Amino acid sequence: MAVITFREALNQALMEEMERDDQVFLMGEEVGQYHGAYKVSQGLMDKFGEHRVIDSPITENSFVGLGIGAANVGMRPVIEVMTFNFAILSLDQMVNNAAKLRYMSGGQFSCPMVLRGPNGAGGSLAAQHSQALEQQYVHIPGLKVIMPSTPGDAKGLLKAAIRDPDPVVFMESEKLYNYKDEVPEDEDYVLPIGKAHVKHAGTDVTIVTYGRMWTHAVKPALERLEGEEGISVEVIDPRTLRPLDLDAILKSVAKTHRMVLVEESWPQASVGAWICEQVYAKGFDLLDAPIERLSHLDVPMPYARNLEDEIIPSPEDVVEAVKKVCYKR
Amino acid sequence: MASAVNLLQLSPTMTEGTLVKWLVKEGDAVTSGQAIAEIETDKAVMEQESFEDGTVLKILVNAGARMPVGSLMMVTGEKGEDIASILASASAPAAPEPEPAKKEAPAAAKPAPAPAAAPAAKPVAPPPAASPAAKAANGASGGRVAASPLARKMAQDAGIELSDLAGSGPSGRIVKSDIEAALAAPRAAASSPSWVVSGEVEELPVSGMRQTIARRLIESKTTVPHFQLTVEVRGERLLEAVAQIKELDADAKVTVTHFLIKAMASAAMRHRAIRSQWAGNTMRVLPSAHITVAVAIEDGLVTPVIRDAHTKGVMQLSAELRDLAKRARDRKLTMEDMSGGVQTLSNLGMFGIHQFAAIINPPESSILAVGAMEDRPVVEKGAVVPGKVFTLTMSCDHRVIDGAVGAQYLGDLKRSLENPALMML
Numbered sequence: 194m195a196v197i198t199f200r201e202a203l204n205q206a207l208m209e210e211m212e213r214d215d216q217v218f219l220m221g222e223e224v225g226q227y228h229g230a231y232k233v234s235q236g237l238m239d240k241f242g243e244h245r246v247i248d249s250p251i252t253e254n255s256f257v258g259l260g261i262g263a264a265n266v267g268m269r270p271v272i273e274v275m276t277f278n279f280a281i282l283s284l285d286q287m288v289n290n291a292a293k294l295r296y297m298s299g300g301q302f303s304c305p306m307v308l309r310g311p312n313g314a315g316g317s318l319a320a321q322h323s324q325a326l327e328q329q330y331v332h333i334p335g336l337k338v339i340m341p342s343t344p345g346d347a348k349g350l351l352k353a354a355i356r357d358p359d360p361v362v363f364m365e366s367e368k369l370y371n372y373k374d375e376v377p378e379d380e381d382y383v384l385p386i387g388k389a390h391v392k393h394a395g396t397d398v399t400i401v402t403y404g405r406m407w408t409h410a411v412k413p414a415l416e417r418l419e420g421e422e423g424i425s426v427e428v429i430d431p432r433t434l435r436p437l438d439l440d441a442i443l444k445s446v447a448k449t450h451r452m453v454l455v456e457e458s459w460p461q462a463s464v465g466a467w468i469c470e471q472v473y474a475k476g477f478d479l480l481d482a483p484i485e486r487l488s489h490l491d492v493p494m495p496y497a498r499n500l501e502d503e504i505i506p507s508p509e510d511v512v513e514a515v516k517k518v519c520y521k522r
Numbered sequence: 523m524a525s526a527v528n529l530l531q532l533s534p535t536m537t538e539g540t541l542v543k544w545l546v547k548e549g550d551a552v553t554s555g556q557a558i559a560e561i562e563t564d565k566a567v568m569e570q571e572s573f574e575d576g577t578v579l580k581i582l583v584n585a586g587a588r589m590p591v592g593s594l595m596m597v598t599g600e601k602g603e604d605i606a607s608i609l610a611s612a613s614a615p616a617a618p619e620p621e622p623a624k625k626e627a628p629a630a631a632k633p634a635p636a637p638a639a640a641p642a643a644k645p646v647a648p649p650p651a652a653s654p655a656a657k658a659a660n661g662a663s664g665g666r667v668a669a670s671p672l673a674r675k676m677a678q679d680a681g682i683e684l685s686d687l688a689g690s691g692p693s694g695r696i697v698k699s700d701i702e703a704a705l706a707a708p709r710a711a712a713s714s715p716s717w718v719v720s721g722e723v724e725e726l727p728v729s730g731m732r733q734t735i736a737r738r739l740i741e742s743k744t745t746v747p748h749f750q751l752t753v754e755v756r757g758e759r760l761l762e763a764v765a766q767i768k769e770l771d772a773d774a775k776v777t778v779t780h781f782l783i784k785a786m787a788s789a790a791m792r793h794r795a796i797r798s799q800w801a802g803n804t805m806r807v808l809p810s811a812h813i814t815v816a817v818a819i820e821d822g823l824v825t826p827v828i829r830d831a832h833t834k835g836v837m838q839l840s841a842e843l844r845d846l847a848k849r850a851r852d853r854k855l856t857m858e859d860m861s862g863g864v865q866t867l868s869n870l871g872m873f874g875i876h877q878f879a880a881i882i883n884p885p886e887s888s889i890l891a892v893g894a895m896e897d898r899p900v901v902e903k904g905a906v907v908p909g910k911v912f913t914l915t916m917s918c919d920h921r922v923i924d925g926a927v928g929a930q931y932l933g934d935l936k937r938s939l940e941n942p943a944l945m946m947l
Binding site: 481482520 | 670671672673674675690691692697698699
């Protein structure tokens with residue numbers, strides 16, 4: 194397997210899908226001549242030209258809407274937002290148009306588009322540019338939401354998202370773009386949407402996590418948990434937040450009887466809150482301890498780096514939470 | 523403001539108590555410092571006092587109930603106050619006799635339109651199988667046993683009564699490991715003996731004192747490294763001294779025991795190791811020789827302490843010991859009466875016991891076991907002659923007292939006992 198960055202994996206996925214299907218095009222701020230604010234679209238304009246890699250003005254509501262319209266007439270647009278903080282401006286397009294058209298047209302229209310870009314904290318980007326906003330999309334019937342945690346998942350799932358017949362929100366992380374890991378060198382590596390992945394197999398406790406929290410908080414805690422604490426940890430990454438692979442989570446909890454949920458984003462009405470509620474409702478008799486949930490502290494993100502570190506779940510927080518659900522204190 | 527009256531810790535080792543008798547009833551006025559109830563602790567029957575001035579609004583526990591320290595027993599406050607929040611927030615202890623449902627919160631004072639908070643507060647009778655101890659330990663609140671959903675399911679599948687178990691989770695929650703432990707443990711009640719029993723096996727309740735004896739002696743025997751030193755003591759001069767005192771005062775109630783206490787205390791003042799106690803990272807040396815005396819009472823044993831025994835004469839020691847023993851039998855010893863000793867005297871000589879090894883009474887570091895004064899052949903100047911002899915066995919905590927140190931003390935003690943005149947020095 195090749196070891197490449199998250200950024201390169203996304204680039205490969207875009208490259209391969211644009212080669213495979215000439216209806217696929219990329220549009221967003223600085224995606225063309227500048228090769229993307231985070232260089233995800235490196236070399237795409239050179240290869241596919243200005244008609245398939247389109248630099249948009251700074252008008253999220255307009256170019257997201259344009260992507261939706263193009264999808265309605267059969268194209269496969271990939272719309273890049275510089276960050277999901279800015280995609281708030283285009284929320285009306287996503288919620289009222291992308292998510293609703295198939296339903297309201299009685300199936301006459303579909304919207305096979307991808308809205309993608311970085312989500313969550315990026316390191317001293319302050320309150321307006323550090324938000325993890327996946328819950329805004331997971332809330333909406335009619336949308337699919339993917340939040341990959343590794344380069345391999347990013348590649349396989351972005352290709353699946355581009356091919357999906359419905360609008361897919363694909364959420365990356367500024368902090369993950371440089372993260373290197375193995376990516377299968379299959380000629381056409383596509384992962385199924387809606388399938389969780391066992392990131393680490395174990396027997397004593399289930400950690401459910403997704404996106405950046407896997408490498409930031411959970412993975413660094415594993416050695417201590419399994420070594421010093423002697424707790425065997427199973428890590429489930431849903432990868433797709435909507436539709437959620439609840440069966441995979443319940444299957445793991447049926448084995449471990451304990452669960453810790455680790456997410457970026459705020460705790461109130463979050464995706465993690467929903468997942469925990471589903472486990473309580475459908476796996477009530479499986480649980481030997483209340484679920485522990487780790488998320489951002491419930492405050493706007495400060496600019497100061499040391500405070501940002503305090504806000505985001507840490508490996509130490511994960512160790513404490515796991516010990517708590519295992520009644521080891 | 524209505525206030526909760528909880529069971530106080532009335533002795534340093536008390537973890538639960540039995541309500542012997544209420545000294546107040548609902549509607550009574552109470553003042554701060556007034557005795558409100560008699561509580562049997564692990565050591566004695568003691569009175570708990572009120573901390574507040576006010577009216578007794580609600581009594582939640584019946585006489586005979588055993589409950590953990592901190593359990594809500596009573597609510598005081600202003601007449602007619604709403605006490606629902608106190609009742610709801612407290613974990614109601616188990617009532618041994620289910621009360622008739624009539625005994626509701628005194629809602630009369632407040633014409634509440636709906637029976638809102640009352641149900642949560644009603645003390646609910648425990649299921650018939652519940653042992654009070656398990657009940658106290660599984661976070662049972664108003665009859666609801668706290669258990670994780672998994673533990674509940676496992677118990678149901680295995681046919682285990684949750685209320686029989688003690689929970690190890692937070693606030694006594696029963697968790698998976700508790701059920702697994704219960705499944706692994708032999709099911710005493712379920713298994714019938716394979717041999718034929720004539721007559722009925724009795725199951726007796728265990729008193730607070732008996733539980734304390736069990737807990738403290740297991741703790742001592744399993745955590746204190748004991749070793750024993752034994753010495754034979756000639757008793758002729760000791761008996762002579764006792765006889766002399768009685769000759770002068772026929773009513774004097776002096777026995778060998780009182781000389782033993784005096785001699786132990788005086789020797790302990792000369793050997794600081796005997797006054798030392800293991801305190802984790804430090805060694806605690808007590809300044810005076812308070813001697814603890816094991817006193818057998820009905821269904822158990824208590825250990826009152828004679829203060830500064832080295833400074834007292836045998837007549838005074840005799841009087842003090844008689845007073846302590848009487849109060850022990852009446853269960854009137856206080857916490858103060860039973861703490862601070864350096865060494866315990868346990869004498870079974872009057873029962874004809876030749877010699878025995880006693881278990882140390884922590885935090886003390888030694889205990890002296892005294893056997894009966896016997897006629898034994900002894901060798902004097904190469905000839906066997908009849909002698910009065912008794913055997914002393916000292917159990918020592920090896921963390922504090924080493925063999926040679928203990929032997930020196932015991933030699934010193936033997937010398938005093940064989941030469942009572944030395945006690946005058």
